[in-house]
Amino acid sequence: MHGILLVDKPRGWTSHDVVAWVRSRLGLRSVGHGGTLDPAAEGLLLILVGVATRLAQYAIDADKSYIAHIVLGVSTTTDDLEGEPRESQPVVSPPSRAAIAEVLERFRGTIQQVPPAYSAIKVAGTAAYRRIRRGDRVALEPRTVTVHRLELLHYDYPDLVVAIDCGKGFYVRALARDLGDALGTGGYLHGLVRTRIGRFHLNQAWTSTDLERTLGPETWPLLAQHPDALVQELPPLVLPNAQLTAWYHGAPVRCSVTASEGSLARAYAADGDWIGLARYDALRKHWRPELVHRARG
Structure with missing residues (x-):
């Protein structure tokens, strides 16, 4: 189970309270958040599940609105x-x-x-x-x-x-x-409402009442956004099928797309599955896996 849950955090809850509650509802340990919101504050909190927890820094570094x-x-x-x-x-x-x-x-x-x-x-x-x-x-x-x-x-x-x-x-x-x-x-x-984190807005978030009624493993795909929504500012990179075995083993891969030294891209298989993040090595003309995600299997 992977993804991003946009939560309208109520006043009085700590960010960890929300994380712990989502863990209990989903029956998972791999749950975190994308930037603390004080207990006295309310508004948008990104809850990250599975591989999305490895992308938390993108949410923490994003511009915010209050x-x-x-x-x-x-x-x-x-x-x-x-x-x-x-x-x-x-x-x-x-x-x-x-x-x-x-x-x-x-x-x-x-x-x-x-x-x-x-x-x-x-x-x-x-x-x-x-x-x-x-x-x-x-x-x-x-x-x-x-x-x-x-x-x-x-x-x-x-x-x-x-x-x-x-x-x-x-x-x-x-x-x-x-x-x-x-x-x-x-x-x-005296009071604070967070209304935006990067491309995510409070009007997209689920309230605690919504989630109390609906959140569970079976409804997760309906409530969560895909992990790659956190890295939409990065350019896409589609890898040839012949390179996927090397990719999943953490080895550098080659394709026709080039970039400047150290550039990051979000990597996809030819069927559209997101498979992680890649960093370009201009000297060796290959892409090194920065994060590997096996979408299926």
Whole structure:
């Protein structure tokens, strides 16, 4: 059993909760996800089954879209709803909509962002949030992240709603914190919905109610997308039947298609079955198996 299940994760569930539930429904161990969504967040979560788990990095690296509800006027220890409020000065005059728009401009494009201290980023081999919980002081280094779109959808102080399209590694909690700091009000992330991961959209996802009624081994082909949907941006490569035995044994194969050194392609047999990923060796003029999937048998 292989494929991608698009799930509309409800608030309160961890990503691992969803994985464990799908494992129990399918009776499989080979189940993972394509990028964590915090328990307080909701929206699109990609559940990966079988060979799709080996393609998880493509989902993790994909651009993502969110709708974020930020509350100004207070900061929290975790930069979201789960943390304790920090001491703050009262806001005498709430920022205007024009001031909000001006500050938002600073967070568009390629920027430096300090991740939230309460995060899973490893510090000397231990997650930052674990270090904080045991009393350590944690200072994370800024990271380069990209924001393709940051649009103000609603503002009625203290509530602010924005739409975000961003690259990998972007923390919406950190945006809420930094936006509040820039406005001089403080701020935290009150609610978050993930609406897109790469080419996958929330309106394609199954709700937990849908899956409670229908998910099982016999319905899997009707509910899941094919694993190669994760790598549709790669060019296709059709291998001659004469090369398939070598391919399935992990040996390099030759065909009439060439590419630049190191290029990746999604490989197919002549009958249309997806059989994995191939990387081109320009010096030797052959394709090396990067991932081998035996579609049948």
